[in-house]
Amino acid sequence: MSGHTSTGRATSSTGWKIAVAAATLGVVYGYDIGNISGALLFITEEMELSPLLQGSVTTVLVAGNIVGALIAGKLATVIGRQKSLVLVVLGYAVFSVWSSLTTDVLWLDISRFFLGVSIGLSLVVTPIYLAESAPTAIRGALVVGYQVATVSGILLAYLVDWALADSGNWRLMLGLSAVPSVLILFLVVRLPDTPRWYLMRGRREEARATLRLVDPAADADRKLAEISADMAAERGGNLAEMFRKPYSIATMFVLAMGFLVQITGINAITYYSPIIFQEMGFEGYAAILGLPAVVQAAALVATVGSLIAVDRLGRRPLLLGGITTMMLASAMMIAVFATGSLGGSFWGFVAILLFTAGFNFGFGSMVWVFASESFPARLRSFGASLLLASNLVANLIVAQLFLPLMEGIGGAATFAIFLALAAFSWLFVLRFAPETKGRSLESISTYWENGARWPSRSTADSGRDEFRRETS
Template structure:
């Protein structure tokens, strides 16, 4: 009820902008899962070894790392909207190139370029959504990106399952161009964010868009806050280097450590091993047939999608920390269950197979409820405007570097350590992630974006009494009306 009330009180444009931006997650999710199905059949066509399968999977993630490195600077230079339009267009193009690949090297090259565009998207989207949403619904709108990502993952598995009888892996990869084109058409209608307009000195454009997105706010006061936060941008050239130095000095060093560490733990705990290689894990559990290898992973992701919706409803009510810690706790329990399942016996069947499936389902639910939803929230909220896109870039680069490691070695781990050893490793990493989040994660629920800097400036705690910026969003509106 609370979320529905906040949505009803939000502007139509604000919701449209956030929803349209978040749907870019569909293409990220689709690519993550359709390669799992395509690998089953391209392995036969190209005679891929285990190492080559990992290479084809990892190539896109390596491209994502490079895209994430430059995504923040690109978003500052050409704008949040133009960056996402570029992402949608190039994603559609490189999806078709992947489908037409005639050899392993051309396939790897096409997937690297595809990853490059996805890497830009995972940096730019959280920034765009955070800067286009009212504080009351900002968390939910950022979680919506994960909703779209999981929908894309489900779609990728279902398309692979539908085409499995024909073994048409080229169609599996090429159909990714369809959501790319549709999202491109949707994005073309949107304005850029008020904060980006202010960064470029376009004050009137910023006021116009802010008034449309947050009609109940004091526009002049919000614009003044943005201008004050962006004053340091008047130093001319070399801003990116200057901001990078600022990120690695107090008071924002703590924030930088937090976002880089969070990004790393999101992936190193193993979620994309489940997404990329679910058919192989189900095979190890004794499953056979197209439905078991492609339909069951889709069913697991449906459970994950439900968990994301629950997270989206609760994130602006319970707060960020409780949801993130609960999700990681579920992942720890799931790892323990999977270790037990693989330890008990190698001959799967009956109850053992059921509990193996349940372990994967819980792992996915825990991830999407916690890490999967909250990484986008913290990517968009953790830094002041001048550092936001670079901070998002740092977080997602760390995330993708860990993703490269997992994608590159998971099949080898599964072969050499077995299922029990593999999930022991992931369980230990999940425990470390829990401790890290408990120690460093701020609670940003309901805080205006421009106020979050006070948490870091105060050494990792919220000031008990501070400047006017500490006034809650609702109170600020009331006071503005009273003026």
């Protein structure tokens, strides 16, 4: 039976395909950023890497992320969200295999750079695809679900590294992500693009058909009219428009948000947690690779909690609560290093666990939501690219400077910096982050048009009256 005569089954099938594809992409992404933490121990031994070259293996991936994030917005607009996802999956498969086959650090860095480009594309395109395909009532949950999959991938990476540690098989650690990438390719090529992108290209009937397929509860014609009106009201649709009113404040917000998410230190823990645990006095693979896996399991629980709460409690409570937990954890790490209690420090382990869980409950989950919600349809790809590029620049800084800071000024001072940055982030979120729970993508623009505040009813009514006068 056709999709129109069997709406329930077809819609259920399409929804599951989108969810499975996004989840798999999240798992592969998480695996690819987490597996280097264990693999680097054995790559360093085999290739006799200096500390500088060890850092390059980590940071070159992030450099590729930046390039991919910068080009993703334009790519997703020109060829579509779905075709961009196909390129992402192909990149994951090809470059993870390439990195596992290299015999020197130069080719390892080159292969990981292009793997990073694929990741950068995915970081922008996947949340946009989810946000533009999901009904308003569950949009936040589906976008946060991508973060759940990402944390699951990081956890899986630590478990695989732990399982392969005795053999030292770093090539298998790096190459295994090609397996789900190849499998998911057959699903991604069959997915539709988003209704918004079809409308941007003037393909109205395809947009209507996709809306009915993905969200049968919605009034397709009314939704199409809302999207069309939103797109028609916005002029430009280019990067320069991002820095003009009414979206200049939104652009400032996403650039700062993206930077603060990473500069507060989460990937110092993701990339270097085995080294941090060694500094605390832990020994053996069961500890230095097993304990990070426990930390990521707690992060997964926190992310699932965020998934459950995001469309009930809203975005702001989760953000503020998560950052508060990061501040507490940083204070605990300062105490651990300042007092010298490093002999397999239980409290240091608890602090790392709380820091990672707090991040994933707040910043880690919400950044995907704000990346997809802060701009109207024709600017959404550019906005997501800017947020993720800012995010990844901070990621690069942390990945490159964390170990020198630990060695140069000590653990207490390093985590004091993270504490100060988290406190600033809390104040920034309190002032600027909008609560978008239950609001349509088309209505959120009024927040930025009103100077990063929701307009009062009287202001909104006045604006509508002014619009009627101008158009009469």
